[in-house]
Amino acid sequence: MIHKSLKELAQALATREISSVELSTLFLDRIARHNPDLNAFVTVDREKTLAMAAAADVRIAAGTAGPLTGIPIAQKDIFCAEGWTTTCGSKMLANFVSPYDATVIDKMHRQAGMVALGKTNMDEFAMGSSNETSYFGPVKNPWDRTRVPGGSSGGSAAAVAARLAPAATGTDTGGSIRQPAALCNLTGLKPTYGVVSRYGMIAFASSLDQGGPMAASAEDCALLLNTMVGFDERDSTSLDHPVEDYARDLAQPLAGLRIGLPKEFFGEGCDATVMAAVQEAIAEYRRLGATTVDISLPNSHLSVPAYYVIAPAEASSNLSRFDGVRYGYRAPDYGNLDDMYMKTRAQGFGAEVKRRILIGAYVLSHGYYDAYYLQAQRIRRLIANDFVEAFKSCDVILGPTSPSTAFKLGEKAADPVQMYLSDIYTIAVNLAGLPGMSIPCGFAGGLPVGLQLIGDYFAEARLLNVAHRYQQATDWHQRRPADIA
Amino acid sequence: MTQWEVVIGIETHAQLATVSKIFSGASTAFGAAPNTQACAVDLALPGVLPVLNKKAVDCAIRFGLAIGAQVAAKSVFARKNYFYPDLPKGYQISQMDLPVVVGGQITLQVGAGDKAYEKVVTLTRAHLEEDAGKSLHEDFHGKSGIDLNRAGTPLLEIVSEPDMRSSDEAVAYARALHALVRWIGICDGNMQEGSFRCDANVSVRPKGQAEFGTRREIKNLNSFRFLKEAIDYEVQWQINEIEEGRKIQQATVLFDPDSGETRMMRSKEDAHDYRYFPDPDLLPLVIGSDWIERVRGELPELPQQKRERFISELGLSAYDAATLTASQEMSDYYEATVTVAGKASAKPCANWVMVDLAARLNKDGLEIAAAPVSPQQLGGLIQRIADNTISNNIAKKVFEALWNGEAATADEIIDKQGLKQITDSGAIESLVEEVLAANPVNVAEYRAGKEKAFNALVGQVMKAAKGKANPQQVNELLKKKLAV
Numbered sequence: 001m002i003h004k005s006l007k008e009l010a011q012a013l014a015t016r017e018i019s020s021v022e023l024s025t026l027f028l029d030r031i032a033r034h035n036p037d038l039n040a041f042v043t044v045d046r047e048k049t050l051a052m053a054a055a056a057d058v059r060i061a062a063g064t065a066g067p068l069t070g071i072p073i074a075q076k077d078i079f080c081a082e083g084w085t086t087t088c089g090s091k092m093l094a095n096f097v098s099p100y101d102a103t104v105i106d107k108m109h110r111q112a113g114m115v116a117l118g119k120t121n122m123d124e125f126a127m128g129s130s131n132e133t134s135y136f137g138p139v140k141n142p143w144d145r146t147r148v149p150g151g152s153s154g155g156s157a158a159a160v161a162a163r164l165a166p167a168a169t170g171t172d173t174g175g176s177i178r179q180p181a182a183l184c185n186l187t188g189l190k191p192t193y194g195v196v197s198r199y200g201m202i203a204f205a206s207s208l209d210q211g212g213p214m215a216a217s218a219e220d221c222a223l224l225l226n227t228m229v230g231f232d233e234r235d236s237t238s239l240d241h242p243v244e245d246y247a248r249d250l251a252q253p254l255a256g257l258r259i260g261l262p263k264e265f266f267g268e269g270c271d272a273t274v275m276a277a278v279q280e281a282i283a284e285y286r287r288l289g290a291t292t293v294d295i296s297l298p299n300s301h302l303s304v305p306a307y308y309v310i311a312p313a314e315a316s317s318n319l320s321r322f323d324g325v326r327y328g329y330r331a332p333d334y335g336n337l338d339d340m341y342m343k344t345r346a347q348g349f350g351a352e353v354k355r356r357i358l359i360g361a362y363v364l365s366h367g368y369y370d371a372y373y374l375q376a377q378r379i380r381r382l383i384a385n386d387f388v389e390a391f392k393s394c395d396v397i398l399g400p401t402s403p404s405t406a407f408k409l410g411e412k413a414a415d416p417v418q419m420y421l422s423d424i425y426t427i428a429v430n431l432a433g434l435p436g437m438s439i440p441c442g443f444a445g446g447l448p449v450g451l452q453l454i455g456d457y458f459a460e461a462r463l464l465n466v467a468h469r470y471q472q473a474t475d476w477h478q479r480r481p482a483d484i485a
Numbered sequence: 486m487t488q489w490e491v492v493i494g495i496e497t498h499a500q501l502a503t504v505s506k507i508f509s510g511a512s513t514a515f516g517a518a519p520n521t522q523a524c525a526v527d528l529a530l531p532g533v534l535p536v537l538n539k540k541a542v543d544c545a546i547r548f549g550l551a552i553g554a555q556v557a558a559k560s561v562f563a564r565k566n567y568f569y570p571d572l573p574k575g576y577q578i579s580q581m582d583l584p585v586v587v588g589g590q591i592t593l594q595v596g597a598g599d600k601a602y603e604k605v606v607t608l609t610r611a612h613l614e615e616d617a618g619k620s621l622h623e624d625f626h627g628k629s630g631i632d633l634n635r636a637g638t639p640l641l642e643i644v645s646e647p648d649m650r651s652s653d654e655a656v657a658y659a660r661a662l663h664a665l666v667r668w669i670g671i672c673d674g675n676m677q678e679g680s681f682r683c684d685a686n687v688s689v690r691p692k693g694q695a696e697f698g699t700r701r702e703i704k705n706l707n708s709f710r711f712l713k714e715a716i717d718y719e720v721q722w723q724i725n726e727i728e729e730g731r732k733i734q735q736a737t738v739l740f741d742p743d744s745g746e747t748r749m750m751r752s753k754e755d756a757h758d759y760r761y762f763p764d765p766d767l768l769p770l771v772i773g774s775d776w777i778e779r780v781r782g783e784l785p786e787l788p789q790q791k792r793e794r795f796i797s798e799l800g801l802s803a804y805d806a807a808t809l810t811a812s813q814e815m816s817d818y819y820e821a822t823v824t825v826a827g828k829a830s831a832k833p834c835a836n837w838v839m840v841d842l843a844a845r846l847n848k849d850g851l852e853i854a855a856a857p858v859s860p861q862q863l864g865g866l867i868q869r870i871a872d873n874t875i876s877n878n879i880a881k882k883v884f885e886a887l888w889n890g891e892a893a894t895a896d897e898i899i900d901k902q903g904l905k906q907i908t909d910s911g912a913i914e915s916l917v918e919e920v921l922a923a924n925p926v927n928v929a930e931y932r933a934g935k936e937k938a939f940n941a942l943v944g945q946v947m948k949a950a951k952g953k954a955n956p957q958q959v960n961e962l963l964k965k966k967l968a969v
Binding site (some may be wrong): 080088093096098205313320321323327337364366369399 | 570576760
């Protein structure tokens with residue numbers, strides 16, 4: 001049961017093979033057993049989960065169930081959920097119980113009737129690529145518990161990889177869905193910016209953040225995405241895009257598909273073992289009828305520096321609301337107001353968050369704004385234009401998701417630049433606002449390798465199709481860690 | 486001795502009269518219990534996002550059209566970052582590089598009577614922004630309370646060029662702006678509640694010097710009187726400083742109405758770096774011509790247009806037209822009066838509204854909207870002057886009686902009190918003859934060339950007629966008889 005796809009679980013629920021309460025209990029029990037070691041969840045509330053499952057069973061019995069009603073999922077702890085502690089991986093919000101639902105939570109649970117298994121661990125305020133910046137401690141990679149699961153959606157990735165949940169949500173600002181998906185052998189999708197509402201999703205970098213699904217397969221991601229999307233008048237950057245069924249094109253054959261291979265993604269800086277798996281995937285796509293096109297994204301080497309100006313700039317402002325005045329952490333002892341601010345924020349934020357706030361405040365400050373922030377915005381436009389050019393000659397772009405497989409816990413924790421470079425292939429996609437995926441494409445040294453697929457704006461259905469056909473021909477995505485029964 | 490020239494520019498925050506806040510659906514009503522009108526967005530809970538209230542944009546467009554400004558096709562909301570407990574997000578959403586309204590001008594009347602002159606003040610810009618909450622420092626046993634009801638209330642910040650050259654011009658500008666925003670219905674103008682507040686940038690320079698002096702900004706002036714007092718004090722202070730050999734340092738100052746002095750709040754050195762940048766949660770504000778035209782169609786006749794019409798259609802002087810269009814209430818009152826009294830009486834109507842009514846309102850401390858005498862009553866009264874039923878002097882008595890609610894119309898009072906003017910020349914002639922016979926001394930004096938004696942005789946006739954004789958007829962008859 002724990003290895004079933006969402007479609008199979010929906011079938012099992014529909015035929016009363018299992019109830020939502022039974023299914024949810026199964027996963028809750030697995031969480032209780034494995035989470036103390038993996039640390040994938042930061043909040044589990046058995047009572048709340050089972051109440052949601054019972055309500056789903058009522059809907060199923062009444063015949064008012066949607067396609068995913070009763071299926072349990074894990075929510076990244078960046079989504080505000082009414083009555084749930086919503087921490088964003090930070091001491092600052094360790095005691096914050098949200099009084100309202102994020103749009104994604106409302107859609108998936110209240111509307112679609114899915115069941116929340118709990119809130120998953122994450123890098124603090126989604127700032128990190130290893131889940132080591134979480135106030136609640138690092139998450140272990142189920143494939144090798146001495147290694148990181150990736151980040152920032154590391155808890156979600158570990159939870160799904162260890163089958164503590166059939167699927168999960170993530171958010172992706174510079175690779176935070178795709179990189180942990182790659183490191184944990186999952187399928188993850190970052191949609192076009194504006195497709196999934198950001199309302200209630202705690203902001204890291206507003207112009208880059210985008211929520212999306214993390215699951216075992218492209219098909220599961222398509223079904224999840226169907227429940228997450230839609231124009232939201234509460235999010236001014238939400239796009240009024242017609243509703244579509246992301247699963248509709250899954251089975252389309254790939255004959256004639258033009259896959260763009262950017263030379264910048266196939267040069268130095270990527271582990272040879274990772275590259276070998278990617279090359280093997282390209283060969284598989286050719287067997288499936290696709291052709292490859294050599295393309296160039298000439299400004300992609302500027303994406304990491306531009307990102308580390310724009311994202312911290314926005315974050316420095318977004319995180320100003322965590323001031324100890326209205327909610328969240330406040331330093332216990334302080335003198336005057338300034339002292340309260342300084343102590344609260346010094347104690348409430350971790351080192352990586354503080355580093356990015358400082359960078360962000362610096363690049364926005366008088367005298368530096370033009371040289372850093374405006375320059376980064378210009379680069380951002382150049383990067384977006386590179387993709388526009390590239391998509392004139394190809395349908396999807398392919399490359400590695402991350403330059404290496406999962407690294408050791410603590411290995412890069414002391415070197416922020418090395419850590420930042422693990423997102424070198426994913427960041428440009430966020431800067432351009434494009435949809436991107438990571439799918440399992442093999443193993444190197446026993447560790448999963450992720451293949452990145454990048455689509456044009458609103459090409460999610462096409463991406464899912466490209467991923468699904470590959471997953472019909474390969475079984476990488478069905479592999480599980482040896483100790484996961 | 487150096488002659489000093491004063492240079493003043495004014496920034497005004499006008500609270501826009503929308504039902505809900507600029508980026509949330511919470512109510513903007515004044516006076517609710519603290520923090521009862523602050524929703525998740527106003528509280529800046531984690532994850533919430535702003536959504537622009539289009540009604541606030543309507544207000545900005547209205548203002549732009551009313552001052553002949555350019556309404557920007559594209560403007561951008563920016564974040565102004567600073568920490569303060571009543572600023573929940575740690576930044577204020579405002580507009581910086583690209584404001585919604587650019588340029589424009591306001592024509593104002595400075596001074597009164599013969600010394601009155603017209604002045605055109607150019608506006609730099611007007612932009613939309615959100616207000617902060619309030620910090621309450623009393624009643625919390627040494628702690629401060631925060632009320633976020635006001636947080637997110639829409640403001641239009643209106644910035645003038647440094648065009649004013651005296652505190653009188655500054656006050657005239659503020660009054661004209663105050664009247665205009667109320668006129669076009671975008672702000673209730675309630676200064677006590679903080680709906681309309683001014684910051685004055687003040688500097689002085691030797692007359693004839695081209696460059697401006699160093700300015701100091703006086704913050705948060707919430708009455709016209711404080712605006713004038715603060716500027717007058719500040720100007721004198723700056724002149725004294727310079728004359729005593731000190732340099733003015735750029736600074737922000739506060740005005741203390743009790744002492745009548747300005748005092749430094751912060752110098753330029755400790756000015757914040759607000760780290761403005763475009764708000765990534767909001768798309769650029771794009772205003773198409775259809776939006777502008779819709780708003781234009783909803784605009785009332787503007788003061789300037791009304792002023793021109795009063796001059797061309799009603800034959801008023803520029804000064805009268807300007808005075809009567811100083812507020813919508815006043816011009817409405819005046820126009821309703823003319824409707825009853827007739828266009829031929831447009832000038833007397835203007836005098837009654839500007840002089841008699843204004844004086845009486847002033848005496849009782851009333852606003853024109855609360856005048857006990859309605860425009861219909863006043864118009865009826867002016868009709869009776871025009872058709873010679875009563876004299877101007879009697880009319881003043883009738884007006885007072887109307888003011889005191891003694892009757893519903895001027896006609897009733899004239900009837901009840903028997904105030905109808907005597908125009909029968911026979912009756913007046915006999916009164917004149919009686920007075921001449923009874924006052925030989927005055928007659929002799931007049932004939933000896935003393936003009937004053939004539940006035941005494943007129944007074945005697947009017948007294949005998951109990952004030953009701955037509956004064957013009959009295960004059961004519963007296964002159965005729967005395968000439969014999």
